[in-house]
Every structure is written in C-alpha cells, then in structure tokens.
Amino acid sequence: MVAGMDLHVNGRNHSVDADPAKPLLLVLREDLDLTGSKHGCGEGQCGACTVLLDGRPVRSCITPVGEVGARPVVTVEGLEREGELHPVQRAFLEETAMQCGYCTAGMIVAAAALLDRESSPGADEIRRALEGNVCRCGAYPRIVAAVERAARVAAEGGRG
Amino acid sequence: MAERIEPERYEFTEPARYRFDLNRRQFLEATGAGVVVLLAARPGPAVFAEGDDEAQEDRISAWLHVAEDGAVTVYTGKVEVGQDIRTSLTQTVADELHVSPAVVKLVMGDTDLTPYDAGTFGSRTTPQMGPQLRRASAAARAVLLGLAAQRWSVDAGTLSLADGRVRDASGRTIGIGELTAGERLVQTIDASVSTMPAERWTVAGAPLEKVAGRDIVTGRHRYTADLRVPGMLIGRVLRAPAFGATLASFDGGAAQALAGVVVVRDGDFAGVAAPDELSANRALALLRTQWTPAPSQPSHRDVFEHLKRTGSGGRPTARGSIEAGLAAADERLEATYATAYIAHVPLEPRAALAQWQDGRLTVWTGTQRPFSVRTELAQAMRVPAEDVRVIVPDTGSGYGGKHTGDAAVEAARLARAAGRPVRVVWTREEEFTWAYFRPAAHIEIRSGARRDGTLTAWEMHNWNSGASALRTPYDVANDVTAFHPSDTPLRQGSYRALAATANTFARESHLDELAARVGMDPLAFRVRNLSDARLRAVLVAAAERFRWNDWSASTGRGIGIACGTEKGGYAATCAEVETDAARGSVRIVRIVQAFECGAIVNPVGLRNQVEGAVVMGLGGALFEAIEFEDGRILNPRLSQYRVPRQSDVPPIETVLLDRKDLPSAGAGETPIITVAPALGNAIFRASGIRLRSLPLVPHGLQAG
Numbered sequence: 099m100v101a102g103m104d105l106h107v108n109g110r111n112h113s114v115d116a117d118p119a120k121p122l123l124l125v126l127r128e129d130l131d132l133t134g135s136k137h138g139c140g141e142g143q144c145g146a147c148t149v150l151l152d153g154r155p156v157r158s159c160i161t162p163v164g165e166v167g168a169r170p171v172v173t174v175e176g177l178e179r180e181g182e183l184h185p186v187q188r189a190f191l192e193e194t195a196m197q198c199g200y201c202t203a204g205m206i207v208a209a210a211a212l213l214d215r216e217s218s219p220g221a222d223e224i225r226r227a228l229e230g231n232v233c234r235c236g237a238y239p240r241i242v243a244a245v246e247r248a249a250r251v252a253a254e255g256g257r258g
Numbered sequence: 259m260a261e262r263i264e265p266e267r268y269e270f271t272e273p274a275r276y277r278f279d280l281n282r283r284q285f286l287e288a289t290g291a292g293v294v295v296l297l298a299a300r301p302g303p304a305v306f307a308e309g310d311d312e313a314q315e316d317r318i319s320a321w322l323h324v325a326e327d328g329a330v331t332v333y334t335g336k337v338e339v340g341q342d343i344r345t346s347l348t349q350t351v352a353d354e355l356h357v358s359p360a361v362v363k364l365v366m367g368d369t370d371l372t373p374y375d376a377g378t379f380g381s382r383t384t385p386q387m388g389p390q391l392r393r394a395s396a397a398a399r400a401v402l403l404g405l406a407a408q409r410w411s412v413d414a415g416t417l418s419l420a421d422g423r424v425r426d427a428s429g430r431t432i433g434i435g436e437l438t439a440g441e442r443l444v445q446t447i448d449a450s451v452s453t454m455p456a457e458r459w460t461v462a463g464a465p466l467e468k469v470a471g472r473d474i475v476t477g478r479h480r481y482t483a484d485l486r487v488p489g490m491l492i493g494r495v496l497r498a499p500a501f502g503a504t505l506a507s508f509d510g511g512a513a514q515a516l517a518g519v520v521v522v523r524d525g526d527f528a529g530v531a532a533p534d535e536l537s538a539n540r541a542l543a544l545l546r547t548q549w550t551p552a553p554s555q556p557s558h559r560d561v562f563e564h565l566k567r568t569g570s571g572g573r574p575t576a577r578g579s580i581e582a583g584l585a586a587a588d589e590r591l592e593a594t595y596a597t598a599y600i601a602h603v604p605l606e607p608r609a610a611l612a613q614w615q616d617g618r619l620t621v622w623t624g625t626q627r628p629f630s631v632r633t634e635l636a637q638a639m640r641v642p643a644e645d646v647r648v649i650v651p652d653t654g655s656g657y658g659g660k661h662t663g664d665a666a667v668e669a670a671r672l673a674r675a676a677g678r679p680v681r682v683v684w685t686r687e688e689e690f691t692w693a694y695f696r697p698a699a700h701i702e703i704r705s706g707a708r709r710d711g712t713l714t715a716w717e718m719h720n721w722n723s724g725a726s727a728l729r730t731p732y733d734v735a736n737d738v739t740a741f742h743p744s745d746t747p748l749r750q751g752s753y754r755a756l757a758a759t760a761n762t763f764a765r766e767s768h769l770d771e772l773a774a775r776v777g778m779d780p781l782a783f784r785v786r787n788l789s790d791a792r793l794r795a796v797l798v799a800a801a802e803r804f805r806w807n808d809w810s811a812s813t814g815r816g817i818g819i820a821c822g823t824e825k826g827g828y829a830a831t832c833a834e835v836e837t838d839a840a841r842g843s844v845r846i847v848r849i850v851q852a853f854e855c856g857a858i859v860n861p862v863g864l865r866n867q868v869e870g871a872v873v874m875g876l877g878g879a880l881f882e883a884i885e886f887e888d889g890r891i892l893n894p895r896l897s898q899y900r901v902p903r904q905s906d907v908p909p910i911e912t913v914l915l916d917r918k919d920l921p922s923a924g925a926g927e928t929p930i931i932t933v934a935p936a937l938g939n940a941i942f943r944a945s946g947i948r949l950r951s952l953p954l955v956p957h958g959l960q961a962g
C-alpha cells in the first residue's frame with residue numbers, strides 16, 4: 099500500500115492510497131468512483147476498460163496504478179467539456195452505434211485516441227484501431243460509421 | 259393467453275442451487291396520484307384492489323401514470339438489455355397518447371413497482387407488451403379527453419389531443435397534466451380497447467435517438483457492477499474445480515483473519531466478503547478446501563455420441579409416410595449435423611448487489627427475468643417473495659443468458675452473513691464456466707426429392723438442442739420431425755433464437771445438398787418448394803439485393819443462401835465467401851440479410867438488431883465453441899474463446915420489409931438463424947468442401 103499516490107485524472111489531481119499493483123481500472127472505479135470504464139475480461143482482451151494514458155489508449159484492467167506516475171489519465175467521463183459532448187460521443191448517439199452500451203465507453207475512448215492521432219482515418223484504419231474492442235451486440239458497422247462521422251464533423255469545425 | 263415455453267429453455271426448470279434460512283416481513287406498494295391506467299392481460303374485474311396478491315399480479319400486465327405535471331410514467335416488468343425496447347416502447351406510448359417522447363419515462367423490471375412479467379425473452383416484447391402499452395395509452399387518452407370535455411362542458415368527440423395538450427374546436431387548449439390536478443382516477447382496461455393502425459403512426463415507425471443513450475456515451479449510466487451503497491462489501495464465491503465436485507473439507511480461518519473479511523460456508527456454498535476487490539480476491543485465495551471429484555464426464559470431442567446415446571422420448575410430429583415419400587424420390591439423402599456448445603459472453607458479466615434492511619431484501623441485478631429471480635431468492639433465502647425486491651438496471655446484454663439469478667442469490671447469502679450490503683460481480687472465467695451454455699445439437703436428416711425439384715420426404719431429428727424451427731417451412735407431403743432430450747454434461751439453457759439456429763443450419767445445409775443432387779440452383783429449388791408467401795418474400799428480397807442470379811463464378815469464390823422463420827419473424831441470408839484451400843482460409847466477402855417482422859416500430863433499432871444478429875451469428879457459425887473435459891471448461895477466457903471483432907465483419911446490407919398490414923413481431927432473435935447455413939453453403943460452392951458442424955472453420959478450412 100502506498101499512501102498519497104498522486105494521480106492526474108480528467109484534468110484533476112487526486113491523492114489515492116493504493117497498492118501499486120492494483121489495476122488502474124479498479125482505482126478509477128473503487129477509489130475515484132469513475133465507473134464509466136468497465137470491467138469486461140480482466141486480461142486486456144475486450145477493451146471495455148480503455149482509458150487514455152498520456153493521450154494513448156491503454157487497457158486499464160492490466161495497467162498497474164503504480165506505473166501511471168504523473169502521466170495524465172483521461173476516461174470517458176473526461177471527454178465531455180462543460181456539458182458539451184466530444185464529437186465521438188455525439189456521433190455514437192447520432193449513429194446509434196451501441197446496443198447494450200457496455201463496450202461503448204472503451205470504444206469511444208479508443209476512437210477519440212485514433213482521431214487525435216489521425217484526423218481523417220479511412221474505414222480500414224478505424225477497424226484496425228478498434229480491433230481490440232469487443233462489441234458483443236455486434237454494432238461494429240455502426241461504430242465505424244460513427245467514427246467516420248466524428249472525423250467529418252471535426253474536420254468541419256472541431257468541437258462545436 | 260397461455261405462454262408456450264420451449265423445451266430447450268432448460269434453465270427455467272433447473273432446481274435451485276442453494277437454499278438458505280431466513281425470516282419474513284410484509285410490504286405494501288403504493289400508486290401515485292393522477293390518471294392511472296391498469297392493463298389487464300386477461301378480462302377481469304374492472305376495479306383494481308390494492309394489496310391483492312398473485313392472482314391480481316397475474317392479470318395486470320402493465321400500468322401507466324399521467325402525473326399532474328404532465329409526465330407520463332409507464333411501468334413494465336420488461337427489461338432493457340440492449341435490444342432497445344426502452345426506446346421502442348417509449349415511441350409506442352408517445353405515439354398513441356399523442357405526447358412528446360421526451361415526457362415519457364419507463365420504469366422497467368422493478369418487482370416492487372412494475373406488474374408481474376414472465377421475463378424478457380422469446381421476442382415477445384414487441385408483439386405483446388407493445389400493443390398492451392398502446393391500449394393503455396389509448397385508454398389514458400380517452401380519460402384525458404373525457405376530463406377536458408367535462409371541464410369545458412363540451413362533447414369529447416369535438417376535442418383533440420396533440421403534443422400533450424387537449425384542444426377544442428375554438429382553439430382553446432389545456433395541458434394534460436392540468437386536467438389531472440387534484441384528481442386520482444384509476445381505470446382498468448382489457449384487450450378490447452382499440453388503437454391506431456400502423457398507417458397512422460407518427461412517432462413509432464420513425465427513428466428516435468436511443469432513450470438514455472446520452473448516459474451511455476458519457477459513462478454516466480450505472481450498470482449493476484457500477485452500483486454502490488454505503489457500507490457495501492465486495493463478495494467472491496468459491497468455485498468447485500470441476501462440475502459436480504462436492505466440498506469435502508473447508509477451512510476459512512486464514513481468510514477470516516484478514517481485516518474486515520467475512521467468510522461464509524453453507525453446504526456446498528462458500529464465499530467471502532471484503533471491503534474492496536483486492537482483499538476479497540486475497541481472502542478467496544486463502545480458503546483451504548478439499549473437493550470430492552465427480553465421476554468422469556464426456557468431453558467436447560465425444561459429446562455428440564453421448565447426446566445421441568442418452569437421448570430419450572420425443573414425440574414425432576408426422577404427416578404422410580416417409581417411406582412412401584422416399585420411394586417416390588429420384589434422389590435420396592441422409593446426413594448428420596452438429597452444433598457445439600457456445601457461450602453468450604455478455605460483455606457485462608453477471609452481477610448483483612444485495613442489501614438487507616429490516617429483514618427485507620433488495621437486489622439489483624442484471625437479469626432478463628426479475629420476477630423469477632425474486633422467486634429464486636425467496637426460495638433460496640427462505641423468505642416470502644413479498645419481502646424480496648429485484649431491480650434491474652439497464653443491463654450489459656443477455657442474449658438469453660441472463661434468465662437466472664445466480665449472482666443475486668450469492669450476493670444475498672453473503673450480505674445476510676456480513677450484515678452489510680454485498681456486491682458480487684463474476685469474473686470472465688466464472689461467466690464462461692458457471693453460467694449456462696447454448697445446448698449442443700446432434701441432428702439427423704433423411705430426405706428425398708424428384709428430379710423436377712419436388713421435395714417428397716423430410717425426416718429430421720434433433721437431439722438435445724431443442725425444437726424451435728424444427729418443423730420444415732417447405733411444402734412436403736411426407737414429413738416427420740422429433741426432438742429428443744438428452745443427458746447434457748454441461749449446464750445449458752436459452753440462447754438467442756434457441757435451437758432455431760441449429761435446426762435451420764441443418765435444414766438449409768441439407769436442402770443445398772439435395773438441390774445439388776437434383777441439379778437445381780439452390781434459390782430455385784427453395785422457391786419451388788415454398789408456398790409460405792412471407793418466407794418467399796424475404797428469400798427473394800435477399801436474392802435480388804444480392805444479385806444472386808447475376809453472380810458469375812470465379813476460382814475460390816462461392817455464394818450461399820438460406821432462409822427460415824421463427825417467432826413471427828422471417829429471415830433470409832445471402833453470403834459470398836472467398837476460400838483458399840491451401841491456406842485453409844475463409845474470408846466473407848459480403849452478406850445481404852433480409853428480414854420481415856410485420857409493421858416496423860423503430861427502424862433504427864430494428865436495423866441495429868438485424869446487423870447485430872448477423873455479427874453474433876458469424877461467431878457461432880465460424881469459430882465459437884466451448885471446449886471441455888471432465889467437468890472443466892478448457893477455454894474460459896476471451897483470449898481462448900474467440901468472439902467476432904471488427905476484422906471479422908464483412909460489408910452487411912440489410913433489407914427490411916415493412917408490412918404495415920401485419921402485427922409487429924420481435925426482431926432480437928430470428929435474424930441470427932440463417933447466417934450459418936448461408937455461409938456453409940457458400941463455402942461448399944467455393945471449395946467443394948461440405949461442412950456439417952458448427953462452428954464451420956474453428957481451425958481454418960479443412961475437408962470434412
């Protein structure tokens with residue numbers, strides 16, 4: 099147990115008492131009550147726990163919190179800004195790119211990371227980037243359409 | 259109306275796994291003020307008596323409340339597991355009541371607040387709950403118009419209701435909430451209330467943004483696993499090393515010594531509750547146990563012989579004479595088909611949060627059958643059902659896999675021992691091992707056809723997996739079908755579309771072989787023997803969109819077609835694949851899926867369900883299989899059990915036939931049934947290899 103571990107999550111500083119081996123996902127959910135990131139498999143296979151670490155998508159269920167250090171963490175809760183949805187969030191709603199929604203947070207975070215890296219990815223690039231995110235309901239085609247829509251909207255004027 | 263329960267819903271008749279001790283308490287439920295419309299599923303007394311019990315519960319199927327502020331709340335025992343009935347039922351109510359969907363709220367799957375419901379399964383919400391809520395809405399509208407007529411002393415026939423306001427001939431308007439102010443009117447209606455025909459729908463039948471979708475994309479929606487209450491502990495349950503093993507010795511001392519840990523042992527049940535997840539895991543690992551193993555059990559390799567050998571009973575349905583039909587045939591064919599046990603793999607594993615307060619138990623859990631889980635809890639904990647409340651938060655999918663209350667019972671038992679609320683969330687390994695599976699099938703078919711393409715004989719037997727879609731939809735004068743229950747080594751139960759997937763796979767694969775025998779095109783052969791107009795329509799619609807008749811063969815490419823009907827829905831799939839026999843690879847080039855389920859309520863939701871069923875169907879068709887041996891699951895992880903991912907999904911075109919003249923049927927299940935046979939038939943045409951088992955290519959394309 100390390101007392102007073104500093105974490106930078108969604109633009110805020112938190113001090114957490116935790117075993118450094120504790121998965122980041124558990125810290126987010128248990129210690130910070132950020133339950134948007136989901137537990138799906140516990141072995142980094144389904145992507146439901148995806149968060150941004152220093153801007154890059156990681157599987158928080160297999161990321162020990164002790165390795166996070168000072169790097170910023172962004173979860174699905176951190177994508178919305180002052181009540182305004184991130185273009186990917188809005189596009190997921192507009193395309194109904196979800197059914198039960200359990201994979202959606204991880205999917206949106208992974209897609210947001212892709213668009214940060216590549217502003218207008220092709221469909222194949224989107225599929226590759228989201229290959230590690232399982233949607234058991236099978237909304238894959240709509241998810242690709244939503245990411246394409248978000249990229250288009252971003253190109254036409256960013257957030258807003 | 260008596261509900262037909264299919265025999266392959268094995269989990270419905272399972273005995274309780276655990277039974278514990280506890281005591282009782284009474285509760286009463288209250289209804290709000292305003293206009294309340296109660297919907298009787300069967301005709302009965304016109305007045306609802308509060309406090310009446312099961313018989314009353316049995317009769318009221320839904321209720322609807324228009325509050326003084328104009329808010330409309332609908333209470334239904336159905337639950338939302340991703341099939342988007344929260345949206346489609348909202349549309350239905352808004353449409354019939356003539357209010358904005360924004361003022362309609364659905365309270366779903368709460369055994370204290372919603373009327374009894376057998377469960378959300380069998381594609382019944384749209385054909386049954388949809389029309390019931392429509393009638394309740396129509397009745398509420400009539401009551402509101404009556405109130406306005408009274409208030410203004412005019413004839414109700416001169417009034418109209420739109421967008422939540424009643425208007426009279428002079429243009430005077432009043433909000434529906436104002437009409438109900440200060441009054442509490444309760445009306446019970448039955449099935450005789452008339453509603454708008456589909457041609458006049460405005461809100462229903464058109465796209466609507468997913469209700470509560472914003473909470474999902476922002477991460478705000480709380481699934482069961484996300485819930486917490488003050489003082490809550492995290493529970494973990496001890497699992498046997500193999501199915502059938504019994505707990506011979508148990509020592510929880512070391513675990514109990516950890517700070518804040520509670521250890522429970524009650525017969526074969528044992529578990530721990532701890533302040534956080536890591537300490538719960540540690541405590542579980544410290545339990546010292548010895549198990550008595552069960553006798554040797556079949557494995558996934560020899561299970562099909564086992565199923566056939568242990569099959570018993572099964573009343574055949576028959577017409578004509580198979581022997582005569584075979585004698586009249588020019589070509590005869592016998593073949594055996596199999597489908598593997600597969601797992602639902604809902605992305606949200608089973609989860610429950612249980613809280614005891616003054617002897618009364620409240621459990622939040624993701625289940626498709628809240629009322630039967632309440633019964634399960636009452637029996638296991640030995641408390642009256644009225645002392646148990648089950649609440650179902652919108653859940654991370656089910657696909658037929660969440661009909662039981664396993665996690666709920668476990669959490670309740672641990673919570674009672676701990677004297678604090680306990681949340682149990684299954685690990686993926688637990689979900690893969692201790693839930694139930696889609697039953698494996700052994701299927702045998704014997705058939706005959708004349709050279710002109712007329713089907714003359716059809717005999718089909720299904721062992722273990724079930725009777726859904728077992729009867730052939732084709733015209734055949736001589737036909738025998740039978741379902742034979744067997745001894746299953748694995749716990750098995752409902753899975754999206756039940757045995758219709760296995761039976762349609764076998765039938766449509768067999769028809770393809772028979773078509774080849776008589777030298778006919780697979781589409782032409784089917785149409786030749788199909789007088790069911792709705793099934794023909796989807797078959798032809800799929801083939802036309804696919805341009806089946808214009809397809810030209812090229813090396814390694816093949817096309818396949820299949821159709822089927824179940825639960826009031828009609829599906830057809832055309833698929834094109836590319837195979838490379840040397841590399842053993844199969845690539846799906848494209849899929850066209852046609853579906854018809856009467857009048858479409860929510861076109862976006864329907865398309866989503868159809869596409870989703872195709873994608874899920876790909877997994878079971880191509881590679882999903884549970885491997886097991888001696889009571890152990892050998893691949894209980896997502897890294898070992900492959901589910902469809904982005905790269906597995908080909909371009910999918912969906913063709914939805916909107917039959918406004920026909921009642922709406924459910925769509926969550928049936929589109930899945932034709933995927934596997936269309937792929938198997940396409941692989942045959944591409945490679946010459948006929949595959950008769952699902953999954954078709956778990957280890958790549960291999961002959962026979």
